[in-house]
Amino acid sequence: xxxxxxxxxxxxxxxxxxxxxxxxxxxxxxxxxxxxxxxxxxxxxxxxxxxxxxxxxxxxxxxxxxxxxxxxxxxxxxxxxxxxxxxxxxxxxxxxxxxxxxxxxxxxxxxxxxxxxxxxxxxxxxxxxxxxxxxxxxxxxxxxxxxxxxxxxxxxxxxxxxxxxxxxxxxxxxxxxxxxxxxxxxxxxxxxxxxxxxxxxxxxxxxxxxxxxxxxxxxxxxxxxxxxxxxxxxxxxxxxxxxxxxxxxxxxxxxxxxxxxxxxxxxxxxxxxxxxxxxxxxxxxxxxxxxxxxxxxxxxxxxxxxxxxxxxxxxxxxxxxxxxxxxxxxxxxxxxxxxxxxxxxxxxxxxxxxxxxxxxxxxxxxxxxxxxxxxxxxxxxxx
Numbered sequence: 001x002x003x004x005x006x007x008x009x010x011x012x013x014x015x016x017x018x019x020x021x022x023x024x025x026x027x028x029x030x031x032x033x034x035x036x037x038x039x040x041x042x043x044x045x046x047x048x049x050x051x052x053x054x055x056x057x058x059x060x061x062x063x064x065x066x067x068x069x070x071x072x073x074x075x076x077x078x079x080x081x082x083x084x085x086x087x088x089x090x091x092x093x094x095x096x097x098x099x100x101x102x103x104x105x106x107x108x109x110x111x112x113x114x115x116x117x118x119x120x121x122x123x124x125x126x127x128x129x130x131x132x133x134x135x136x137x138x139x140x141x142x143x144x145x146x147x148x149x150x151x152x153x154x155x156x157x158x159x160x161x162x163x164x165x166x167x168x169x170x171x172x173x174x175x176x177x178x179x180x181x182x183x184x185x186x187x188x189x190x191x192x193x194x195x196x197x198x199x200x201x202x203x204x205x206x207x208x209x210x211x212x213x214x215x216x217x218x219x220x221x222x223x224x225x226x227x228x229x230x231x232x233x234x235x236x237x238x239x240x241x242x243x244x245x246x247x248x249x250x251x252x253x254x255x256x257x258x259x260x261x262x263x264x265x266x267x268x269x270x271x272x273x274x275x276x277x278x279x280x281x282x283x284x285x286x287x288x289x290x291x292x293x294x295x296x297x298x299x300x301x302x303x304x305x306x307x308x309x310x311x312x313x314x315x316x317x318x319x320x321x322x323x324x325x326x327x328x329x330x331x332x333x334x335x336x337x338x339x340x341x342x343x344x345x346x347x348x349x350x351x352x353x354x355x356x357x358x359x360x361x362x363x364x365x366x367x368x369x370x371x372x373x374x375x376x377x378x379x380x381x382x383x
Contacts, residue, residue, distance in 0.1 A: 048361025096156025245306025
């Protein structure tokens, strides 16, 4: 069952209105979708992205390789093979994402997030080699590492924001119920979004406008807290909104949407799961962020897979609509935020079962892809 909450930010209406081509239009979009298989034979793919102004697709396999899809062909040679360094055999560990520097065309730098020896999160920087389809493994530089208390909820997404900062998703790091109370602990990086400046220092600098740089009990890299497992989040460059899809515990999956420039938000875990009190029937929700959309586990297993606000050309009727998936059902969904921050135009698309969705990807032109655990990448197109 879906539940909605108006976005709490007073300025949301103006922000959303600037970026949604279909603002004010209600009802299902006049388009139908099909999923076109563009690559198969991958091994547990979990992330798809593109470099700026680059027609190629890069797919991270949980087992440690980054693969290249060029002109619709999956290349045999890996862009980067970290199989010997990645610990991936348990639960949600592995190579989890890759992010290309905004100036990749000139500096050739990209970043990876994976679980290494002992299950610790590692964020590393690499450079491309003279061959644009092969990275230089000798260029590795450790940017950040953090021990993980367990093999679950490692999150692992890296993405550059519109401000040029690198954002890192960190789950609460353990199994059910956040037993170490990481979700509300300002002294740990777990259960947070981090924001670092990879150009301002070696290996990085803490941006001076991060919300907790002057708080002695807080880790200064923290941008937001109160997250359980923000497996996928994204920035909409037109509306300047940050969408965070946080995988729930036993009852509720949630999608949050706030202005990307607003620091210091608390998304509520482990005080709340979605908009419900988690550990008691009554809890203090002061200053906690409610999701704009949440859904219950009516059919058993559910795990929200966050995506992107669509800004491409092939599906112009869906510009301004947010795409997301569900790992368990494999379904693809969309919705749009109105000028008032309300969720509207919700739709579950009647696609044939694709598999266990691990990521919603996007190419450099803004077109949408669905990655499934069974080793296939699909592109969404008009039918």
